[in-house]
Amino acid sequence: MILEIRTYRLKPGTGEEFVRVMREESVPLLENAGIRVVDCGASLVAEDGHEEAYLIRAFASLEAHRDQEAAFYGSDAWRRGPREAIVSRIDSYHTIVLDVPDEAAEAFRGK
Numbered sequence: 001m002i003l004e005i006r007t008y009r010l011k012p013g014t015g016e017e018f019v020r021v022m023r024e025e026s027v028p029l030l031e032n033a034g035i036r037v038v039d040c041g042a043s044l045v046a047e048d049g050h051e052e053a054y055l056i057r058a059f060a061s062l063e064a065h066r067d068q069e070a071a072f073y074g075s076d077a078w079r080r081g082p083r084e085a086i087v088s089r090i091d092s093y094h095t096i097v098l099d100v101p102d103e104a105a106e107a108f109r110g111k
Helices: 015-032 062-073 083-087 103-109
Strands: 002-010 036-042 052-059 090-099
Touching (some): 002 015, 036 103
Antiparallel strands (some): 002 052, 002 090
16 A cells, blocks of 8 residues: 655644645545545644644555546646645645555554
8 A cells, every 4th residue: 555644834823724624625525536535634743833734645556646646636626626725824745655554544544
């Protein structure tokens, strides 16, 4: 399984609304697009006073990761939906992609 962990450094004062939009609007769209969301939320710590958040997603393969992301981020549902509410609150983000056993996603979900 391919596990993607994305971290977001957010603009000051936007963390709570970012996480709300992520959970209530973005995650349902991702899941409707066939992307498995393992978890998302606010970081427990903030670096340099910046609020931070995360998104963890699982994919069957690197090819599925590439194809599903391209389809999702190119979709009208994303572009006309929560895209602006999400992107406007991000200062920067970082993504790591790992090849892990299937049980790893469940371990994150069960936290």
